[in-house]
Amino acid sequence: METYTIDVLRNGSSGILTFKHGTIDISEVCWWDQNVVIDAGTYTGYATRMANKTDGTDGGKREAIWLGAGVPYNSGAATANGFFIHKGTGPSWSEGCIVLASAKVYQMWSEIQPKEQGNINVTIRDQKVRRGRPQDRDCTRRRYLASQMA
Amino acid sequence: MLRFQAISVVLLGLLLVMALPIQQAVGVDQDDATEILESLLGLTVERHATALAAMHGWGALYGNYRSRAAAGEPDAVRVWLLIAFTTLARGDAATSEAFSSDLIPVYRRQPEAVLDALSDNLWLAPTTCYFLGAYFDFEDRAGEGRQAFLTDETQSIQAALPEAAAERCLRQIESPERPGP
Numbered sequence: 001m002e003t004y005t006i007d008v009l010r011n012g013s014s015g016i017l018t019f020k021h022g023t024i025d026i027s028e029v030c031w032w033d034q035n036v037v038i039d040a041g042t043y044t045g046y047a048t049r050m051a052n053k054t055d056g057t058d059g060g061k062r063e064a065i066w067l068g069a070g071v072p073y074n075s076g077a078a079t080a081n082g083f084f085i086h087k088g089t090g091p092s093w094s095e096g097c098i099v100l101a102s103a104k105v106y107q108m109w110s111e112i113q114p115k116e117q118g119n120i121n122v123t124i125r126d127q128k129v130r131r132g133r134p135q136d137r138d139c140t141r142r143r144y145l146a147s148q149m150a
Numbered sequence: 151m152l153r154f155q156a157i158s159v160v161l162l163g164l165l166l167v168m169a170l171p172i173q174q175a176v177g178v179d180q181d182d183a184t185e186i187l188e189s190l191l192g193l194t195v196e197r198h199a200t201a202l203a204a205m206h207g208w209g210a211l212y213g214n215y216r217s218r219a220a221a222g223e224p225d226a227v228r229v230w231l232l233i234a235f236t237t238l239a240r241g242d243a244a245t246s247e248a249f250s251s252d253l254i255p256v257y258r259r260q261p262e263a264v265l266d267a268l269s270d271n272l273w274l275a276p277t278t279c280y281f282l283g284a285y286f287d288f289e290d291r292a293g294e295g296r297q298a299f300l301t302d303e304t305q306s307i308q309a310a311l312p313e314a315a316a317e318r319c320l321r322q323i324e325s326p327e328r329p330g331p
Contacts, residue, residue: 035328036243046202051209052216052248064244069201073241079192081205082242093289095250096243116202 004112004120006045006065006085008098011127013091017100019108028104031088036096038083038124039072045120047112050084057106062086064097065109067122085122098124177218177225182211186229190236212245216252222260227267228274230256235277238329246281247288253278254285254299261303265310272315276329279319283326300324 007018013034019026032038046066053062064086070079073096080096087106088099112120181197188195189208198204212233218226234253237245257264268275286296300323308316 033243036241048202048206050244050248051206052213052245052252066202066205069204078241080241080243081201081208082237082240082244082246084244089290092287092292093247094243095246095284096241097247118202 001114001117001119004045006108006120006122008085008122008124009127010040010125015098015127017085017098017104019111021111024107024111026104026108028100030085030098030100031091031094032098033091033094033096036073036094038067038096038098039074039076040124040126041072043067043071043122043124044118045085045122046118047109047115047120050086053086055087057087057102063106063109065105065112065120065122068118177223178229182214182229185211186232186236190239192240208242208245212248216248216256219263220256220259222263224263224266227256227260227263228271231264231267231271231274231278234281235274238277238280249281250284250288253281257282261306265306268319269310272311275311275315275319276322279322280326280329282319283323286323287326296323 004021005019008030009016009018010032013031015030015032017026017028017030045068048064048066049056049061050064051061054060056062064084067083067085069081071081071083072079073083082096084097085105086093086097086099087102088094088097089101091099093099185195185197185207187193195204195207198207212230215226215230215233219230233245234249236242237249264278268278283296285291286293286299300320304320307319310316311319
């Protein structure tokens with residue numbers, strides 16, 4: 001069975017979801033509820049539908065990627081079984097799920113076959129802040145001496 | 151704290167329901183009661199063979215009690231609000247999103263049944279009122295309809311609930327804040 005990869009790179013209150021397969025190349029802004037934040041990690045995802053949302057792009061129930069059972073959130077405060085990646089236009093569509101534009105979710109969801117299988121690796125990461133190299137001591141000293149001579 | 155305050159009541163209620171013969175189980179299927187209890191306590195749900203089946207099963211359970219609550223079945227309203235409590239206690243994001251969409255429409259159809267359920271089970275009010283309030287911010291509603299709802303329903307809520315509980319409920323509708331564990 002083929003395995004698919006979804007990468008979510010978070011940075012502050014939004015992130016970028018990346019999915020590449022065949023001719024599909026998605027790199028799209030995503031959001032989530034800031035009060036319920038899935039811990040960074042890799043989870044087994046399933047292309048499925050949400051049982052109680054009837055606004056699927058194809059007219060059926062809402063297309064989504066389920067992240068499996070026992071997903072930790074809020075820095076390990078607890079685990080939960082109901083995290084999905086699904087459509088949404090901003091964080092107000094989320095009580096903890098990751099949401100992005102419906103067309104992109106549908107494109108990604110349609111590409112994944114078969115459905116209802118744990119055939120997706122979903123990696124959630126947080127952007128690390130890159131800091132400049134500490135100033136070289138000798139360089140600092142030379143600049144000090146130069147300023148004294150001036 | 152919410153979980154600790156209510157858990158003994160929940161357990162007692164569910165165990166009582168489970169202890170009754172099915173014909174006396176006041177509209178609550180025994181397997182459903184077991185599933186809700188297992189979910190609340192974070193146990194493996196035994197009626198489903200896999201985690202994926204359990205996820206779909208929980209969705210179906212929600213949908214069944216939502217439909218029955220919308221039809222005004224008093225027992226179903228109570229069970230559905232217990233599912234709301236369980237959902238928040240267990241941090242279930244997708245079911246929280248379903249309640250944030252569905253609770254106001256059910257309330258509008260069956261306000262007396264919902265308020266009767268809360269009146270008999272005040273410990274369900276924090277989660278129920280949270281989801282009532284969340285509706286007005288959810289999925290880009292941006293607060294639309296909140297003031298009209300409060301204008302229409304404040305008197306009914308105040309009449310149904312004790313003063314302090316009504317005040318807390320109205321505050322949650324006005325400015326919802328997820329009740330903490």
